[in-house]
Amino acid sequence: MPTFTTDGVEIAFDDIAPPDESRGVMLLVHGFASNRKEGWRRTGWYAALERRGMRCIALDQRGHGESAKLYEPEAYGRDRLAADVIALLDHLDLRRVDLFGYSMGARTALAAAMAAPERFSNLILGGVGEKLLEPRAPSGPTDAMAQAMLADDPETISHPMLRSFRHFADEQGEDRRALAAFTRAQNPPLDVEAMNRSPVPVLVVAGQRDSGAGDPDGLASAFPEGRGVTVVGCDHFSAIPHALTKAAVFDFLDGMLDDPFADRF
Incomplete structure (x- = not known):
């Protein structure tokens, strides 16, 4: 298991390079309570990227998987999560990659792309x-x-979504x-004006x-070069492994989402 240390925190990652990586590099950022193996390998993204001929890099965000566990909310500010992503690129001596974040990982990916847009060819x-x-x-859902x-018995959790997580x-x-x-962790609101100016x-x-x-x-319209795709019939958990999500991502990377009728899969 490869690791590197940034900001005093050990981060675990995978780096899988096909014999010919001429189709680029994809960096994957998983969601909350997940990890690189569950969020990306089990859902078929490692294999899909390998078939495509892309180098696949995925990290365990701090506090998750095999990365270091920290117990102060201040350690998990979005700026620090984004800095971990950029530090991994530096560690691997990668100048520019495609970046894909899912769910909570999408927030991390967005923060990284806003902080260093020159490091990312595409943002998903x-x-x-x-x-x-x-x-x-300011309080409520996150504290819930x-x-x-922290609940002793998960069956005491009344909200279905919280219980499922x-x-x-x-x-x-x-x-x-x-x-x-x-x-x-406390984070400032998203900088929509910066999103409006993003070159990515x-x-x-x-x-x-x-x-x-x-x-x-609605979110895609906040970016100058944004495109939205709805995967028909899927919920939050079933969309990530779905073949149509993979098709949408690869069509986007190949510049094939210019058809105005191609925004629903």
């Missing part, structure tokens, strides 16, 4: 949509998630105390039944 935001632009309450992570964390063997700290082409893709994401087109 999965499992998110127009609701990403809505202001978050932290409490769900708790079960998912348990299934992956994640450190729930670190995840609780992760959710309690952006694909926003989410399942049709992903009620927590909202319309991908």
